[in-house]
Amino acid sequence: MSDDDSWSAEITRRRALGGMFTLGAAASAAGAGTMALFSDTESSTGNTVQAGTLDLTVNGSGSNAVVDVSNVAPGNTGSDSTRIRNDGTLPGYLTFGVAGFANPENGVNEPESGALLERDPRGASSGGDHTGELAQSLDIKMKLLVDGDPHYLVGDENEYELASEVRLGAYSLNGDSGPADLQLDAGQEIEFVTDYKISDNVRNEVQSDSVVIDLAFALMQERGQTVVPETREVDASTIGPKGNNAGVRFAVTNDFGQEATVSALHVQPANTDLELLSDLQGGSGYRNGNYDFGADVYVDADTDGWVDGGSGEFPVPGWIDLTADGYDDNADREAVIAAGNTATVSLYAFRQTEGSYPFDMTDEPVRVTLDVTLNDGTETFVPLTMTPE
Known part of the structure; x- marks a missing residue:
């Protein structure tokens, strides 16, 4: 993974935003070796230079x-x-x-x-x-x-x-x-x-x-300053059983300098005909690319996180909460990523309508935003874009 695939916190959703205005002065000396034959000194008091304000x-x-x-x-x-x-x-x-x-x-x-x-x-x-x-x-x-x-x-x-x-x-x-x-x-x-x-x-x-x-x-004060987390482009690949390529997999590195917990993901395919993310299978036994038991979202991290809609589905564009799939079972859990470590996220499978055959996601752009809570309690968002190959 390149350095561009990592993410870090620019701001949080509740951090104050401010601007800073600075006045500077430069001094120079000239005329070395000359002598003043006449001199006169005057004083001026009470001069003020005041910085302007942005409010x-x-x-x-x-x-x-x-x-x-x-x-x-x-x-x-x-x-x-x-x-x-x-x-x-x-x-x-x-x-x-x-x-x-x-x-x-x-x-x-x-x-x-x-x-x-x-x-x-x-x-x-x-x-x-x-x-x-x-x-x-x-x-x-x-x-x-x-x-x-x-x-x-x-x-x-x-x-x-x-x-x-x-x-x-x-x-x-x-x-x-x-x-x-x-x-x-x-x-x-x-x-x-x-x-x-x-x-x-x-x-x-x-x-x-x-x-x-x-x-x-x-x-x-100047153009080019940002106030929200920067959207990063990451590498992604298609995944799926029997070569149907209906899933998307990508990796992110925790560069926050402290432990990060991923609690939810917002998934938005560019193709507006895609309405669902659904494996149409129950259970929570999915591991490392094995879709036989089914999981709609799986985060392979220091503490793995996943959510499984059972025989249901998750509408996209939309948020998918790793902590609540609507059922009282163990088919959902937050993902925890240690500082400096990399997690792999798998989404499976994209569909046009309920019951439709999984859609081939090759070269289909997708936006994914992670809802992240840091170890110090700060909540922030990590927006990503990708085009799986």
Whole structure:
């Protein structure tokens, strides 16, 4: 594995973002060997050189942007907005990224447990941070309004984007052909707008579920500074029994300098026809490429981690929680990677629809994001891209 295949923490989902402005001075001497015949000295007191400031405020304060929509129901639509302002005395470059994502189940009530599409049917105590169903039925748009002109970040003027398909990482504020940042003059204020709609076809499976997207805005002195974990490209290969090549395998190295626990993965194939990750087999006996017993996700690490949907499946794009597959058994476990060690991740198998034959993933790009908790309690995300060969 090359060094580019390793990952390290740039920021965490809750670490403060700040900018630093530095004034420097240079001195020089000249005229060696000369003599002043006349001289005069004057004094000047009270001179001041003051550094300018960069001060990004959200809704009039330095807090994080908040998009808070609650108690939604099938068919609901709405919008929420946040004011972003450069309250400093210097222009700066605004950057934006998605730093984290969760889709909590928030427990399962009685009507929800009986829903056909409910993946955590075991009652109020079941479910995890990424096993809710709402992200598969929530459409969103995100945009900046700059002097009335929209700069779309998620979705566009005519199309929403499914919440489960929102990618982690940095976003361009000027379109694909423009710079990734947006200059914000001193005193300038813009608006961040989120539009949403809930599918009117959704049923009880989304009751009490929520979607939490961590957004990162930062105001920088210079271009090119990043505020979210960098997306890394890693080598990957196809895997599968009898040469069907429907799985993907890749390796990552823990360069955080401390033990890291992988609790969930977000899997997003570029091919939008692929809807499921499912081995269509039960059991949790999968080891080192042997698919005879079945496991949808397996992490070969210092402490192996896996999750098996049994005869079910995991929808993609979407989060797959290693700690909760909806059943009270031992077919799920977090993976632990010691500092400096490498883990191998296997995903099997990609399918277009339920019951369809496994899809050949050769040369099919996939984005995978790891939800990682470090030994010191810090939670961060590791976004990866790959094209299996």
